[in-house]
Amino acid sequence: KCADVHSEAKTKGDVVEKEVDVAGLPKTEPVYYTDTKLTECKSKIIKIIGNYVVLDKTVFYPTGGGQQHDNGTLGSAKVVDVVKVKGIILHEVESTAGLKVGQIVEGKIDAGRRKRLARNHDSAHMLVGASRAILGKHIWQAGSHIEPEKGRLDITHYQNLTEAEKLEIEKLANKIISEKRKITKTLMPRNEAEEKYGFLLYQGGAVPGKHLRVVNIENFDTEACGGTHNTNTSEIEQIKILKTEKIQDGVIRLVFVAGKDLIVTKELDEKGLLENTLNVLAKFGVKGKTADIGELGAASQVFKVKLEDLPKTFERFFSEMKDNRERIEDLEKSLGQKPEGGEALLVKELNSAQDLSVVARVVFEHWKGQGKRIEQMESQLAAKRADILLATAKKIGSADVVITEEGSFELAIKIANAIIGKNKEALAIISSVDKSLAAAGEKCKIDCVKVLQSLVVDAKVNGNAKRAIGIGEIKLNEKEIIEKIKAYSR
Ligand SMILES: [Zn+2]
Structure with a gap:
């Protein structure tokens, strides 16, 4: 069995494992391990569980090892996701209509998506090799994530790369591309692989299984990996590091893209953005x-x-x-x-x-x-307004009632706060555009909610006895307002 490496987060497979019972099913033969160029394959349907189809063998790469899954079709059914659970590959289809157990069905992957995934995955390995050559032997892969549009690679390094280091790494990787080096995939016994390549094989951590699939870029980088790689570095065409950043202590992230078409689009994007x-x-x-x-x-x-x-x-x-x-x-x-x-x-x-x-x-x-x-200025202004307004406050019982209209509701709130802060007997009634508010000082006994409800017709009033806000303006004049308040305070 060949294991996946470089995985970082929980994959969908972990989630699906809980929902889908695959007990007793034979392991799916992963055709993509031996032939990554194959895009079509006839397979037999072993089982259908919900929207998941299990085949005897498949060209579809399931999400794993940091690489995203293939998309494509099974017969006329659209494959939208592929996950691996305990060695069994589950093809999630939009609909299982027309698919039957025992049927031979043609599986076809989206070749363009596979190509971009392969280029970006090759590039992750290339960048590990190039980083180690430029920065030193302390460089290990701490994680990777391969999407069709871009890839990211986390390496063990103490500080973010300088522009010069970034360019040097990119340059070396592109030199290896121009040298058309072979990329080979060999399934070999674990002890033999360890003897030949050492522990650098285990980039993403420990790998289970008696056999390892060793991906080797000729005289440059060797890793145990289950991903879909190209056969020659020239197929990558070009690598561009889009950015680097320190994501945690001792881990630097490289975001990159491979393939001339993607790089051209990216550069156009950048130029436009800059302009x-x-x-x-x-x-x-x-x-x-x-x-x-x-x-x-x-x-x-x-x-x-x-x-x-x-x-x-x-x-x-x-x-x-x-x-x-x-x-x-x-x-x-x-x-x-x-x-x-x-x-x-x-x-x-x-x-x-x-x-x-x-x-x-x-x-x-x-x-x-x-x-x-x-x-700060609004608070100053509010304090000043509060002084002026309090000077002309009307006495109703023991309350000092201030009635005013303000252009800005935010300022109205500040003024009300200043008024009741300065005078504990104060009741501030402020109308502002389409809202109104009432605020009562600590010792004032008038209930703000009740007062506002009587002042604003059909009002929606929120708040409590000390502070209330009404949606709707007060259409009464000052004299009418005072009469209403008097009615309440009696
Ligand atoms: Zn890999």
Whole structure:
């Protein structure tokens, strides 16, 4: 039996194992182990369990060893997932209609998907070999994940790769590709394999089984692996490392892609993304910047967004900063403060920033600073408004009632808080656009919910005796409001 290696997370097989009883079924012959170029194969249906079809032999690679499964068709049925449970390969089909136990059926895999998976899996092995050659013998594979569109490889290394190391590794891997080295897969007894290749075979940890499937890239890398590999490095065409990052202490992740078609698409994507980002910056007065994809990555990390979301994130921050600026100017006027300005300075700072990640950080800090400033000024304004309003409060019983209208509901809340903070007998009734609120000081005995319910027609009022919010505006004048409150406090 040949085992899978390099697996990291729980596969779907682990989950399916609990649901599907495969006891007594013969192990499926994995045709893909011996011939990875075969894309079609006639097989006999052994059993159908729910939407899972079991065959005597198969060309379909099941998810495992960090590599994703093949897709394709079984007769006219579409195969959407393939998992392996205790050596039995389960083909999940969309529908089992037309499939019968005992029937001979033609299995066909999606050859394009297999090709991309094989290239990316080859590349994972190539990059282990290249990393060890460039960085040193301490490099081991700590995990890998192979998808059709990209692959990732985790290696044991203490710090993230420098740009130079990354390029050197990529260059060496591409040199091995150009040398057209053979990739062989040999099933061999465990002790023989260990004697020949040593413990480097066990990249992903211990491998069970008396036999190992050894994948060997001629004079470059040897690993025990069950994946679908090509037969020559030239078939990989080209490898590109998209990014590297430290994912935990002592583990560095390489994200890569193989095959010229995928790399070309990727580079076009990157070029477009770069252009879009620089266009957004230029629109807001930050001009003449250049950047590479690495800087884009660093900038996107500042905002904690995906790389492809960077242009619209910059756009959003710039537009929010503009709104904030207007709000600050209004507040400065209301508070009688001298305008702080500083926008021209900001643009100057952004224009002199060395790279995009610095631009991103300056933008982010500025935006954060504006938020704090607005918060602070609104509290100041609220305190000032509270003083003015309390000076003209109406006495109803022992309560000091303040009735007012405010343009912003957020400010209304702050004013209400300031009023009841300053005067424990206060009752604040504030109307704002389509909402209204009531807040009562510690010693005030008037029930806010009841009061608001009487003031707003058909109101939906939420809250408690001390604080309530009503959806809907108060359409009464001050005199009418006072009459209503008097009715309650009596
Ligand atoms: Zn492998």
